Amino acid sequence: xxxxxxxxxxxxxxxxxxxxxxxxxxxxxxxxxxxxxxxxxxxxxxxxxxxxxxxxxxxxxxxxxxxxxxxxxxxxxxxxxxxxxxxxxxxxxxxxxxxxxxxxxxxxxxxx
Amino acid sequence: xxxxxxxxxxxxxxxxxxxxxxxxxxxxxxxxxxxxxxxxxxxxxxxxxxxxxxxxxxxxxxxxxxxxxxxxxxxxxxxxxxxxxxxxxxxxxxxxxxxxxxxxxxxxxxxxxxxxx
Numbered sequence: 001x002x003x004x005x006x007x008x009x010x011x012x013x014x015x016x017x018x019x020x021x022x023x024x025x026x027x028x029x030x031x032x033x034x035x036x037x038x039x040x041x042x043x044x045x046x047x048x049x050x051x052x053x054x055x056x057x058x059x060x061x062x063x064x065x066x067x068x069x070x071x072x073x074x075x076x077x078x079x080x081x082x083x084x085x086x087x088x089x090x091x092x093x094x095x096x097x098x099x100x101x102x103x104x105x106x107x108x109x110x111x112x
Numbered sequence: 113x114x115x116x117x118x119x120x121x122x123x124x125x126x127x128x129x130x131x132x133x134x135x136x137x138x139x140x141x142x143x144x145x146x147x148x149x150x151x152x153x154x155x156x157x158x159x160x161x162x163x164x165x166x167x168x169x170x171x172x173x174x175x176x177x178x179x180x181x182x183x184x185x186x187x188x189x190x191x192x193x194x195x196x197x198x199x200x201x202x203x204x205x206x207x208x209x210x211x212x213x214x215x216x217x218x219x220x221x222x223x224x225x226x227x228x229x
Binding site for chain 2: 043044045090
């Protein structure tokens with residue numbers, strides 16, 4: 001069955017530390033891949049997306065993600081986390097034009 | 113540029129009552145989406161409109177949920193009658209065009225938090 005898995009429900013990192021959020025998918029073919037961020041009381045904001053080409057994708061707010069076909073993964077990274085990065089992060093995949101599916105999300109807490 | 117507007121932001125109703133949510137997409141966006149986000153889960157697409165026509169409503173519980181997009185701009189999502197399991201945040205999103213082409217990014221509104229008691 002097609003699925004999107006974010007293995008970590010909650011992650012806590014110290015401000016200034018590096019961050020990696022994991023995302024794995026289970027699809028028959030390479031899907032389109034997305035990362036969204038949701039701050040409390042806000043809608044989702046697109047951080048970055050992968051459609052094809054270079055497997056290392058740069059996004060907004062200093063985030064990047066790497067697509068690894070062999071591992072069916074699309075992990076999100078940031079070298080130095082800021083307190084304002086505390087939020088919920090969602091990985092999403094789409095196979096086809098109208099079939100975007102979201103993971104359950106990872107909540108990020110940033111310690112001072 | 114104004115973002116996607118939704119109202120109300122919060123709503124509390126009793127089960128078996130009806131409720132309606134309103135969404136105003138970004139000007140010029142032809143495609144509009146309604147998502148349901150249950151606590152602890154990612155958003156799930158309920159229905160997608162292209163202008164005023166339905167593209168995909170395969171996950172909409174049609175026995176109680178309905179949605180319309182008259183004149184291809186604003187949209188309303190209705191639940192009648194509501195059940196306890198309908199408690200969720202209802203997100204509206206819009207994009208320039210259909211599908212997931214690289215330039216068809218979805219922009220999300222702040223959502224309506226529904227509590228059914």
